[in-house]
Amino acid sequence: MSARDRILAAIRAARPAPLPPAEAIAAEAAALLDAPESVRPWPVEAVLAAEFVRKASALGTSFDHLPDRAAIPLAVKRYLDTHGLPPALALQPAPALAALDWTDIDTHDAVAPDQTAALGLALWGIAETGSLVIHSGADAPILLSFLPLHHIVVLEERSLLPHLEDYAAAMQGAAQPRNAILITGPSGTTDIEGSYVRGAHGPGFLHVLMIGG
Amino acid sequence: MNAPQQGFKERADAELKNAVLKIAIDRTTGNAERKRAVAVAAFPEFQAARARGRAIKDHVIAHLDHYLEMFERNATAAGAQVHWAADDAEARAIITRICLEADAKLVTRAKSMLGEEIGLPHALADAGIERVETDLAEHIIQLAGERPSHIVWPAMHRTREQVAILFKEAHHPPPAADDPATMVQSARRELRAKFLGADVGISGANFLVADTGATCTVTNEGNAELTTTPPRIHIVTAGIEKLVPSTAHAFALLRLLVRSATGGEMTQYTTFHCGPKRPGDADGPEEMHIVLVDNGRTRMLADEFRPMLRCIRCGACMNHCVVYRQIGGHAYGGTYPGPMGAVLTPVLDGLAQSRDLPHACTMNGRCAEVCPVEIPLPTLLRAWRTRSWRERLEPRSVRAALGLWAMAARRPWLYRLGSRIGVRALRLFGRRGWIGSLPLAGGWTAYRDLPRPSGRTFMEQYRAGQAGRAGQTGREARK
Incomplete structure (x- = not known):
């Protein structure tokens, strides 16, 4: 008997009654998600953007509010200058970013192991936790969000969701990407004597360019 | 793969005399206790969320075969290869075989307690494969040749000065100073080439999502994604109790896990890994293997230790345990320390080897009070004491x-x-x-x-x- 069969047989032997039909199990599982407002932090729908900024700022994320996408290159230049960084940027190979005017910044697709700064797009923001959501894909390399020291992310204000469950609902029926990542603040560690240090392996700086309002 | 328990009293005795250890434990657990209290106070629905979390885990445990098969079906459809291991030896054999068939020279690993439980570090060494631990704390204890002393902060027994000595010897160039920030930078520099040069990346899973076939990791450092993305092969090791019906159920448990573990609301990186690189994907592994490990869990399903299968490995029970805070994690001698370890180690190593652990408890009940999934830890410890008496394992x-x-x-x-x-x-x-x-x-x-x-x-x-x-x-x- 294979390990699989032995494990499943042991599980069935431990259950006094036969397994209910799949629909009954699914109904029970769905009921465990009922009345979500009773088991999560206060509703935040009224002030999504303010709540997102408050949550993410508390974790060390910085913000710049822009009227539209055309303002992105200038905002990136401003950020690089403020931090005394060279005008070079790994750019997520997404058409929406490539279409912008990058005359003042040296942009490239490849992410170097010691990349200083990179710019990418977030699909959603979650106000409850101040999280950005990214998915892997043909125009979305995962390492772009992890190798650089400064991670700059574009987030459309209209893509804000109130709660974690709203992201799960938005994904209902959609194809699950290889990686779906919720990024909540810059990388950090408390592994040495509990002292908090930023930039453990991932980015030490997370900067959000919030578009629209 | 756990060390024999024979010398618990001697080990506990030695640790009690270690004044530096006491300071190190107090710093980390005291901090964790305070931060958890603040996070729970800021979440008035915590008790309701806790009851819900418990119900979700109980629902999965009651229908475990259903969810395992659903997970297997969906993970396979996403292109992952699912393996089943009845015990630690089978799990080690599967992982070693995958690494050897891939001709792997270098393996990076993102912290997983299950990997420790099945003795993965030794198995890779025996197979002649270089293993690099990428979690900062695991990196520290790998350099020190030690085992984790806490399930969330594995190197919490080491002071900054002790870490500096290890890093100065192992890092090229050595860190310029021994403050935590400089040493973290040094580890970042040192490990970067390893991340990008590894043949295989091994991670654990905090959740296995049945309806998508995804595995979920949570880290604050970003080392899991750097471990699982660049290598050609990604291997996940996970206990069969890690299942949840859907992503939304995982979120309900995450709210409890993060607050209970670190006092945060969300880990910095919460990642769902679903299958290998897709056609056209910019990066990602060519192969994804998921090893589902039983190792005593189906035995627990059938006896009074079944509620222990709810455990989401947050570490709150040890942070609040008066015994753990005196003796630290190593004295327990097994993979898992503290109250949850005192319940699990007899399952993994046998009661005859570990009967001292359920006795090393004052029954003050704080562990059960803070447990985010309402595991009655003192009741389970008492059950081990009863069994030890019945099986005539108690000394004359x-x-x-x-x-x-x-x-x-x-x-x-x-x-x-x-x-x-x-x-x-x-x-x-x-x-x-x-x-x-x-x-x-x-x-x-x-x-x-x-x-x-x-x-x-x-x-x-x-x-x-x-x-x-x-x-x-x-x-x-x-x-």
């Missing part, structure tokens, strides 16, 4: 003492006589209200003081009180 001195006590307890006159003598004799050892040392009980009084008893037993005082009250009532009636 314990059996004799308990036999004597049981004999007296069945004869109230003898019990009262014994306690009358006892409380009067104990008073002879008291100094300023406390008893600091007792003959034959040096092991107990070396680390604790006993309040000096009043000199009369409870029953004597109760009787006196009753008599006094009767007299008073009588006098009032005569007035």
Whole structure:
């Protein structure tokens, strides 16, 4: 008997009654998600953007509010200058970013192991936790969000969701990407004597360019 | 793969004398305790969320075969290869075979307690494969040649100065200073080439999502994604109890896990890994293997330790445990320390090897109070004590003492006589209200003081009180 069969047989032997039909199990599982407002932090729908900024700022994320996408290159230049960084940027190979005017910044697709700064797009923001959501894909390399020291992310204000469950609902029926990542603040560690240090392996700086309002 | 438990008392004794360890434990667990309390206070729905979390875990445990098959189906459809291991040896064999068939020279690993449980570090070394731990704390203990002493902060027993000595020897160039920030930078520099040069990346899973076939990791450092993205092969090791029906159920448990573990609301990186690189994907592994490990879990399903399968490995029970905070994690001798470890280690290593662990508990109940999925840890520890008695694993001195006590307890006159003598004799050892040392009980009084008893037993005082009250009532009636 294979390990699989032995494990499943042991599980069935431990259950006094036969397994209910799949629909009954699914109904029970769905009921465990009922009345979500009773088991999560206060509703935040009224002030999504303010709540997102408050949550993410508390974790060390910085913000710049822009009227539209055309303002992105200038905002990136401003950020690089403020931090005394060279005008070079790994750019997520997404058409929406490539279409912008990058005359003042040296942009490239490849992410170097010691990349200083990179710019990418977030699909959603979650106000409850101040999280950005990214998915892997043909125009979305995962390492772009992890190798650089400064991670700059574009987030459309209209893509804000109130709660974690709203992201799960938005994904209902959609194809699950290889990686779906919720990024909540810059990388950090408390592994040495509990002292908090930023930039453990991932980015030490997370900067959000919030578009629209 | 756990160390023998024979020497628990000796190990605990040695750790109690280690003053540096005590400071290190207090810093980390004290901090964790405070931050958890703040996070729970800021979440008024916490108790309701906790009951819901428990219900989700119980639902999965009751339908485990259903969810395992659903997960297998969906993970396979996403292109992952699902393997099943009945015990630690099978799990080690599967992982070693995958690495050897891939001709892997270098393996990076993102912290997983299950990997420790199945003895993965040794298995890779035996196969001649270089293993690099990428979690900062795991990196520290790998350099020190140690095992984790906490399930969330594996290197919490090491001070900054001790870490600096390890890094100066191992890092090229060595860190320029021994403050935490400089040392974290040094590890970042040192490990970067390893991340990008690895042939295989191994991670654990905090959740296995049945309806998508995804595995979920949570980290604050970002090392999991750097471990699982660049290599050609990604291997996940996970216990079969890690299943959740859907992503939304995982979120419900995450709210509890993060607050209970670190006092945060969300880990920095919460990642769902679903299958290998898709056609056209910019990066990602060519192969994804998921090893589902039983290793005693189906046995727990059938006995009184079933509620332990709810455990989401947050570490709150050890952070709040008076015993753990005195002796630290290594004294426990197994993979999992603290209250949850004292319940799990006898499952993994056998009770005969670990009967001391369920006894090393004051039954103060704090672990059960803070457990985010309401595991009745003291009840489970008591169940191990009962089983140890029934299986005649208790030493002769314990059996004799308990036999004597049981004999007296069945004869109230003898019990009262014994306690009358006892409380009067104990008073002879008291100094300023406390008893600091007792003959034959040096092991107990070396680390604790006993309040000096009043000199009369409870029953004597109760009787006196009753008599006094009767007299008073009588006098009032005569007035």
